[in-house]
Amino acid sequence: MTTAREFNFDGLVGPSHNYAGLSFGNVASFNNVKSVSNPKQAALQGLEKMRVLASRSFAQALLPPHHRPNFRLLRNIGFGGSDAEVIARAHKEAPAILACAYSASPMWTANACTVSPCADTADARTHFTVANLNNKLHRSYEHVQTGRTLRAVFGDEAHFVVHEALPSTPAFGDEGAANHTRLCANHGAPGVEMFVYGRVEFDPNAPAPRRFPARQTLEASQAVARLHGLDGRRTVYAQQAPETIDCGVFHNDVIAVGSGNVLFYHQNAFLDEKSVLDQLRQALAATGTSLQPVRVDAAEVSLADAVSSYLFNSQLLSRPDGKMALVVPQECRENQAVARYLQGLVASGGPIDELISFDLRQSMRNGGGPACLRLRVVLTEAEAVAMHQGVIMTDALHARLVAWVEKHYRDRLAPDDLADPALADEIHATLDELTTILGLPGLYEFQR
Numbered sequence: 001m002t003t004a005r006e007f008n009f010d011g012l013v014g015p016s017h018n019y020a021g022l023s024f025g026n027v028a029s030f031n032n033v034k035s036v037s038n039p040k041q042a043a044l045q046g047l048e049k050m051r052v053l054a055s056r057s058f059a060q061a062l063l064p065p066h067h068r069p070n071f072r073l074l075r076n077i078g079f080g081g082s083d084a085e086v087i088a089r090a091h092k093e094a095p096a097i098l099a100c101a102y103s104a105s106p107m108w109t110a111n112a113c114t115v116s117p118c119a120d121t122a123d124a125r126t127h128f129t130v131a132n133l134n135n136k137l138h139r140s141y142e143h144v145q146t147g148r149t150l151r152a153v154f155g156d157e158a159h160f161v162v163h164e165a166l167p168s169t170p171a172f173g174d175e176g177a178a179n180h181t182r183l184c185a186n187h188g189a190p191g192v193e194m195f196v197y198g199r200v201e202f203d204p205n206a207p208a209p210r211r212f213p214a215r216q217t218l219e220a221s222q223a224v225a226r227l228h229g230l231d232g233r234r235t236v237y238a239q240q241a242p243e244t245i246d247c248g249v250f251h252n253d254v255i256a257v258g259s260g261n262v263l264f265y266h267q268n269a270f271l272d273e274k275s276v277l278d279q280l281r282q283a284l285a286a287t288g289t290s291l292q293p294v295r296v297d298a299a300e301v302s303l304a305d306a307v308s309s310y311l312f313n314s315q316l317l318s319r320p321d322g323k324m325a326l327v328v329p330q331e332c333r334e335n336q337a338v339a340r341y342l343q344g345l346v347a348s349g350g351p352i353d354e355l356i357s358f359d360l361r362q363s364m365r366n367g368g369g370p371a372c373l374r375l376r377v378v379l380t381e382a383e384a385v386a387m388h389q390g391v392i393m394t395d396a397l398h399a400r401l402v403a404w405v406e407k408h409y410r411d412r413l414a415p416d417d418l419a420d421p422a423l424a425d426e427i428h429a430t431l432d433e434l435t436t437i438l439g440l441p442g443l444y445e446f447q448r
């Protein structure tokens with residue numbers, strides 16, 4: 001059996017991080033609309049998480065931010081002239097769309113793509129399908145730069161395949177790894193891939209949420225599994241409980257997280273909990289391991305507390321000693337019910353015996369916790385060598401990036417600041433320098 005490690009690729013927060021209330025169905029994004037953000041602090045909080053986890057010998061890398069504002073979007077909808085004129089007109093006539101063009105949402109790399117490691121795929125290469133994110137305007141263009149970035153980092157076609165995003169239409173709503181969980185005996189062994197969806201386009205009788213949108217469809221999940229050449233015996237489709245979506249659980253990673261053979265989830269996560277567990281058990285048995293469910297009852301942690309603390313938007317990291325650490329946002333320590341639950345969890349003698357918490361408040365205020373900020377990519381040793389090395393987190397890279405953030409990022413961004421043409425110029429220069437730091441020349445369209 002091949003040995004493999006799980007790399008976490010965190011999204012480096014971009015210089016235009018702001019609160020524009022763009023994500024209907026994401027409670028935090030809506031509640032913080034038009035508040036003042038601090039992009040510098042946001043980026044430093046994210047870098048600190050990367051530094052600490054790398055220092056603990058967890059394999060850590062990053063994906064760079066996207067260029068903002070997204071002039072392609074603004075020009076596509078009729079704003080013309082010089083860049084400064086485009087911004088001025090958009091600000092006057094469609095400020096909400098200018099905010100979309102400025103969103104730093106690519107920081108949540110759990111939504112960048114879905115990844116199937118080589119142990120699971122028919123051609124024994126690692127497959128990526130870029131997510132179309134078509135449910136929200138501000139995220140619907142991300143696939144263009146995400147595809148380019150993934151090809152720059154995982155360009156070696158002997159090992160990697162990067163698929164284009166699925167057709168950008170509601171039938172194929174795809175939000176990437178946030179709705180995908182891989183369970184296995186160990187990272188290098190063949191695994192079970194679970195796809196969680198919120199609605200079915202071509203079954204009018206299938207249950208669906210009423211209040212908030214379901215962003216992921218079954219049809220999209222099936223298409224990704226097909227593209228990746230997954231084995232049907234080790235692929236599970238599970239429907240998210242529609243009521244949880246209506247309570248603000250806009251991605252499955254807000255209510256469940258799995259790693260190794262452990263599935264940590266809330267009682268209300270799935271439409272049919274028993275069937276999901278049965279399918280996982282059966283599929284995992286064929287890989288020589290058994291499922292370890294860690295179920296959180298609503299009586300212990302209510303759905304509302306789970307959503308506000310982001311308990312399940314945590315990272316489950318396997319340590320060499322076989323136990324797991326749970327990486328949670330600081331909000332979990334501040335919520336009494338959740339803090340009490342977590343104390344019991346680590347003392348229970350179960351698979352999770354350590355908590356690591358981070359202050360990620362800037363991202364959390366837009367509905368992005370530790371798990372949203374990272375994309376998991378399981379890589380064999382050969383693959384880890386074949387990928388671009390400049391994005392791997394080291395002390396030296398961390399120090400360079402902190403200095404770069406300190407030099408370029410603003411510590412305050414209010415909604416009207418997006419109209420300032422100097423902001424666009426700043427971001428241009430900032431990202432140009434970043435590509436030198438990361439050794440990724442020509443990463444952005446403006447550099448070609």
Ligand SMILES: N=C(N)NCCC[C@H](NC(=O)CCC(=O)O)C(=O)O
Pocket residue numbers: 018019020021022023026029030103105108110111139178250251253254366367368369371372373
């Ligand atoms: N759960 C995962 N994996 N990702 C969280 C993504 C948060 C993101 N928020 C935003 O896009 C808010 C942007 C704003 O309102 O300015 C979203 O809703 O898509």
